[in-house]
Amino acid sequence: MSPIALLGRIWLVLILIFLYAPILVMAAMSFNASPFYQLPFEYSSKWYSDMAGNEQIVTAAIRSVLIACAVTAIATAVGTAASVALFRYEFRGKRLLQALLFPPIAIPWLITGTAMLVFFFTIGIGRGTPAVIIGHVALALPYVIVTVTARLSSFDVTLEEAARSMGAGAWTVLRRVTLPWIAPGIVAGALFAFAVSFDQFVVSYFLSKPGDSTLPVLIYTAIRKGFTPEINAISTIIIAVSMAVMFLAARYSKFGGDR
Amino acid sequence: MAEVIHAQDRRRLLTLLGPAYLWLTLAVFLPLSAMLFFSFLSDMPGDAPDWGVTLGNYTQFLENPTYATLLWKSLKLGVTVTLFCIVIGYPCALVLAKSIKGRAREALFLMVILPFWSNSLVRIFSWAIVLRGNGVLERTLNWILPFDIRLNLMFTTEAVVIGLVHSYLPYVILTSYLALQAIDDDLIDAARSMGASKLTILNRLLLPLSLPGLLAGAVLVFVPVVGSFMEPRILGGRMGTYYGTVIEDQFVAVYNWPLGAALSFILLAVVLVILGAASPVLRRART
Numbered sequence: 001m002s003p004i005a006l007l008g009r010i011w012l013v014l015i016l017i018f019l020y021a022p023i024l025v026m027a028a029m030s031f032n033a034s035p036f037y038q039l040p041f042e043y044s045s046k047w048y049s050d051m052a053g054n055e056q057i058v059t060a061a062i063r064s065v066l067i068a069c070a071v072t073a074i075a076t077a078v079g080t081a082a083s084v085a086l087f088r089y090e091f092r093g094k095r096l097l098q099a100l101l102f103p104p105i106a107i108p109w110l111i112t113g114t115a116m117l118v119f120f121f122t123i124g125i126g127r128g129t130p131a132v133i134i135g136h137v138a139l140a141l142p143y144v145i146v147t148v149t150a151r152l153s154s155f156d157v158t159l160e161e162a163a164r165s166m167g168a169g170a171w172t173v174l175r176r177v178t179l180p181w182i183a184p185g186i187v188a189g190a191l192f193a194f195a196v197s198f199d200q201f202v203v204s205y206f207l208s209k210p211g212d213s214t215l216p217v218l219i220y221t222a223i224r225k226g227f228t229p230e231i232n233a234i235s236t237i238i239i240a241v242s243m244a245v246m247f248l249a250a251r252y253s254k255f256g257g258d259r
Numbered sequence: 260m261a262e263v264i265h266a267q268d269r270r271r272l273l274t275l276l277g278p279a280y281l282w283l284t285l286a287v288f289l290p291l292s293a294m295l296f297f298s299f300l301s302d303m304p305g306d307a308p309d310w311g312v313t314l315g316n317y318t319q320f321l322e323n324p325t326y327a328t329l330l331w332k333s334l335k336l337g338v339t340v341t342l343f344c345i346v347i348g349y350p351c352a353l354v355l356a357k358s359i360k361g362r363a364r365e366a367l368f369l370m371v372i373l374p375f376w377s378n379s380l381v382r383i384f385s386w387a388i389v390l391r392g393n394g395v396l397e398r399t400l401n402w403i404l405p406f407d408i409r410l411n412l413m414f415t416t417e418a419v420v421i422g423l424v425h426s427y428l429p430y431v432i433l434t435s436y437l438a439l440q441a442i443d444d445d446l447i448d449a450a451r452s453m454g455a456s457k458l459t460i461l462n463r464l465l466l467p468l469s470l471p472g473l474l475a476g477a478v479l480v481f482v483p484v485v486g487s488f489m490e491p492r493i494l495g496g497r498m499g500t501y502y503g504t505v506i507e508d509q510f511v512a513v514y515n516w517p518l519g520a521a522l523s524f525i526l527l528a529v530v531l532v533i534l535g536a537a538s539p540v541l542r543r544a545r546t
Binding site for chain 2: 004005008009012015016018019020021022023025026029033037045075078079082084085088089091098100101103104106107108109110112113114115116117118119120134135137138142145152170174195198199202203205206216219220224231232235239240242243246248249250
């Protein structure tokens with residue numbers, strides 16, 4: 001191996017350490033008995049049992065998961081329908097519609113979130129779980145549409161034509177030919193949508209009611225009040241869940257892979 | 260394709276597209292319009308019966324130098340974080356795309372991208388544990404180094420930069436990697452066979468061809484960093500007052516929504532100007 005290639009690999013390892021070390025430290029500290037993160041390390045699962053007994057954390061966790069599930073269901077259904085239309089039909093204004101998917105991704109969440117707060121307050125939806133769901137779906141939709149469209153672009157339209165020529169109706173074609181092909185794209189899109197909602201902090205922060213908050217909002221409030229290892233414990237669980245979800249999404253969508 | 264769209268097709272198109280774009284309109288485009296309207300109000304309509312239309316919120320930005328100073332501070336933070344992400348991330352993408360092959364590459368790429376999709380708040384929090392005085396970083400350094408050092412990075416600008424670089428680094432790696440991977444290896448072989456050195460190949464071939472990807476990554480880092488408020492709050496403490504935290508305050512602490520809306524739109528305008536300046540290069544990236 002040439003010296004440059006060796007140097008490159010060392011660089012890569014250093015970056016991986018940079019990316020993972022703080023997460024691993026946090027995970028390790030959630031098993032440390034000392035509430036002030038004192039070393040030497042002494043194993044204890046105290047913080048996890050404390051966390052499980054903390055009603056606020058448990059309620060917020062359940063709420064976060066339920067919101068993420070609702071967002072996933074809505075965004076996947078609505079987004080898949082839009083992807084099929086964008087792929088199947090040529091029409092005027094199509095490029096504009098595709099361009100409109102980018103503002104929700106590109107505009108800083110601080111601006112989107114505060115704008116949603118202002119608008120929902122004005123029209124009477126106010127703050128709370130419905131507002132959070134509406135906001136999350138809007139953020140997740142572009143990800144679903146982009147993922148499903150990417151999968152569709154490898155779809156052979158002649159398959160549909162063949163099915164139709166053999167007498168299948170539009171609905172049958174969609175259900176028996178198109179949907180099975182794009183299923184992996186839909187699964188990846190759904191996982192993205194779940195991750196967007198479950199990890200979303202900024203928009204939830206502006207849209208959730210005090211005392212009725214999602215898990216990340218609760219954690220933010222707790223950190224600012226001065227944190228305890230209980231927060232480590234729940235944070236460790238969150239990161240494990242979201243990494244597992246994204247690992248699955250990556251397996252399904254194979255983005256950036258060789259194939 | 261210049262197909263004539265039949266009435267039936269049009270109905271189907273509307274059924275399929277309608278929900279998604281109605282949703283985006285209700286949850287993104289109308290709110291942005293509402294906020295633009297709010298930014299011209301003198302008072303919150305609910306609070307004061309005599310609210311009117313005014314430019315006052317925008318002139319406040321011009322009259323009170325604090326806002327401009329903080330916007331400048333946030334822009335500088337954006338530039339610093341973006342530069343660090345490029346300097347650290349581009350070589351990493353280069354190694355991944357051109358030096359490592361096969362399954363190892365796929366696995367390593369996934370490992371680099373994975374943290375980026377995990378909760379950003381939790382990752383910032385994890386730095387708070389590492390950086391605090393007498394924390395893990397200080398102890399580790401003292402254990403490695405022969406001399407004792409005092410190192411408490413918590414609540415400093417450095418802490419904010421470290422946390423933000425950690426948050427956004429994968430963006431630059433992802434976009435640069437995709438651009439570099441698209442470069443045909445035959446081109447590199449051709450250059451090498453004609454006697455080009457590694458440095459020449461990098462400067463004259465890889466860097467220009469992957470520049471659009473690198474720039475796309477830079478924009479994806481810069482824009483959210485300029486609008487960040489959670490990271491400076493947690494890692495910056497009293498040093499962590501930025502433009503984003505001032506906007507946050509208007510909405511959750513001071514309840515001056517019209518001013519917050521105006522400050523948000525000034526930020527949006529600055530961001531759009533920067534995106535506009537970068538768009539010619541970005542457009543090349545897509546083709």
